[in-house]
Amino acid sequence: MNPELIFPPKEVSIGTTKVLRVIPRMQKRNVGPFVFLDHMGPEIIPVGKKIAVLPHPHIGLSTVTYLFEGKLIHRDSTGVVQAICPNEINWMNSGRGISHSERSDEALEKTGFNLHGLQFWIALPAGKEDMPPDFQHIKERELPLFNLDGCDIRLLAGSLFGKVAKTKIQSPLLLLDIRLKAGKKISIPTNQMELGVYLVSGSLKIESGGELHAPNFILPEITDQLEIEAVEDSIISVFGGENFPEQRFIDWNFVSSSKDKINAAKLAWKNQDLTLFGSVPGETSYIPLVF
Numbered sequence: 001m002n003p004e005l006i007f008p009p010k011e012v013s014i015g016t017t018k019v020l021r022v023i024p025r026m027q028k029r030n031v032g033p034f035v036f037l038d039h040m041g042p043e044i045i046p047v048g049k050k051i052a053v054l055p056h057p058h059i060g061l062s063t064v065t066y067l068f069e070g071k072l073i074h075r076d077s078t079g080v081v082q083a084i085c086p087n088e089i090n091w092m093n094s095g096r097g098i099s100h101s102e103r104s105d106e107a108l109e110k111t112g113f114n115l116h117g118l119q120f121w122i123a124l125p126a127g128k129e130d131m132p133p134d135f136q137h138i139k140e141r142e143l144p145l146f147n148l149d150g151c152d153i154r155l156l157a158g159s160l161f162g163k164v165a166k167t168k169i170q171s172p173l174l175l176l177d178i179r180l181k182a183g184k185k186i187s188i189p190t191n192q193m194e195l196g197v198y199l200v201s202g203s204l205k206i207e208s209g210g211e212l213h214a215p216n217f218i219l220p221e222i223t224d225q226l227e228i229e230a231v232e233d234s235i236i237s238v239f240g241g242e243n244f245p246e247q248r249f250i251d252w253n254f255v256s257s258s259k260d261k262i263n264a265a266k267l268a269w270k271n272q273d274l275t276l277f278g279s280v281p282g283e284t285s286y287i288p289l290v291f
Helices: 259-270
Strands: 003-008 010-014 016-021 034-045 054-058 061-068 072-076 081-084 089-094 098-104 115-124 133-140 145-146 151-157 174-178 184-190 193-203 211-213 216-219 225-242 248-251 254-256
Touching: 010 061, 016 089, 034 061, 034 193, 034 225, 054 259, 061 072, 061 151, 072 089, 089 151, 115 225, 174 184, 174 216, 248 259, 254 259
Parallel strands: none
Antiparallel strands: 003 216, 010 016, 016 034, 034 115, 054 098, 061 089, 061 115, 072 081, 072 098, 089 133, 145 151, 151 174, 174 225, 184 225, 193 211, 193 216, 193 225, 248 254
């Protein structure tokens, strides 16, 4: 792999939990339509501790939560209540406006559990930023899985090797979960899209002959094929797609091609005018706008 850019994630605090922020960063604001990636864990959640991300709003994006370990409960203002489990896709399209919460599973709170996963934000095309919100949950068995020389590639969104994921996407993109064995090498067609490689665990060989150890982000040069070679058993997330012609603005939980839409959304949430976002059934509190 010939990298154009390499940088490690940055640790940030979200409530009582620390995560690794991959993008946006000064070095790279987006990878195709992907404008945000946080790496949660791996973290041991002890008995009695709860994960409680209170209701908060979004516009102009899709959020994707993908777990390697653990379990979270998603609730949103469309009425969806959905358990988020490992190797499943949970894709929430905010469209013109949605609010949601994420909490740990009550049964696991009594025993303690491991939490490990990724959360992506994907900007919507300008013409679809005002579409109705929706949520899609796709089980592990419904996601295409390729086995290449003992290495597994799970297709989470987009198309690969002649198969198309069931995940409804709004612009050309690709999202993969790759489990690469030590010493193995794979080649992924890019369709000339900008693709980032996030090394969740393990280590990879790079063009210089050196090794890159997790956690780390790599932006390879855009070529027809993305080649990845593992030094040791590795978990890799490949994500990206076609870039939009317009700039995307990010302010708190809002993404849009229009600053006016973001300002209107901020005012609506600050005043708890839920005409835009709706309310999350079963929730009585929320994360306030503090700036």
